Amino acid sequence: MLKLSALCLVSTFTVSLAGCASADPRPRSLPTSPYTYLSLADCRQYGLRIVDCQLEYGTEFVRYRLGSVQRMGREYASGHDQRYLVAACASAPRIQKELPIHSCQIYGARSGVHAGSVPVKGAAAIRLAQLLGDQEQIQYRWTPDRWSRVSN
Numbered sequence: 001m002l003k004l005s006a007l008c009l010v011s012t013f014t015v016s017l018a019g020c021a022s023a024d025p026r027p028r029s030l031p032t033s034p035y036t037y038l039s040l041a042d043c044r045q046y047g048l049r050i051v052d053c054q055l056e057y058g059t060e061f062v063r064y065r066l067g068s069v070q071r072m073g074r075e076y077a078s079g080h081d082q083r084y085l086v087a088a089c090a091s092a093p094r095i096q097k098e099l100p101i102h103s104c105q106i107y108g109a110r111s112g113v114h115a116g117s118v119p120v121k122g123a124a125a126i127r128l129a130q131l132l133g134d135q136e137q138i139q140y141r142w143t144p145d146r147w148s149r150v151s152n
Contacts (some may be wrong), residue, residue, distance in 0.1 A: 031087050034131055038086035040069065040106060040118070053084070055124050057131060066131070067124025071116075083109040089120070089128065098140055100129040 040053040041063075055066040089104040102120040107113060120128055129137040 031085070035086050035088060038089075038104075038128075039109065040084040040086070043084070053118070055086075055120060055128065066127040067122065069118055069120055069124055071118050084115055085109050089132065091129070091134075092119075098126075098136075098142075100125045100134065100137060102128055 034057070037057050037059060039056050041056050043051055043053040045051050049072050051071045053069050053071075055069050056063045057066055058064050084106040085108075087105040087107055089102045092101040092103055094101055102125055103117050104120055105117050106115045108115055126137060
């Protein structure tokens with residue numbers, strides 16, 4: 001009787017584990033262009049709260065750095081990934097048209113785990129906006145402010 005109950009317990013445990021193994025998340029579909037070629041690389045953590053990564057564009061053969069991106073708070077969810085892929089970016093409202101701000105959704109390149117979002121500001125945001133086809137950024141040319149107190 002003891003052997004039969006032990007056998008039932010083992011078979012129940014095996015079936016429950018088999019059910020867990022088959023519940024893999026669906027494979028993530030590749031994002032559309034230009035997000036297919038956007039990624040975060042060379043991520044470094046400073047202290048306990050700041051993570052700094054390089055926003056890159058390109059294939060595995062040729063990559064262009066768009067600039068540095070920082071995030072405060074917890075570290076990225078998939079800590080074992082060395083590279084993060086960008087799924088999508090949304091433009092945030094801006095006060096000055098020459099200073100774009102984007103919020104990009106990222107996920108681990110190897111694990112496929114959603115790692116949150118990262119704000120893209122400054123020079124990296126300008127290069128990203130040009131890459132995404134923002135006509136204001138493509139046509140914008142810096143001109144000195146005529147009201148500036150700084151002498152030319």
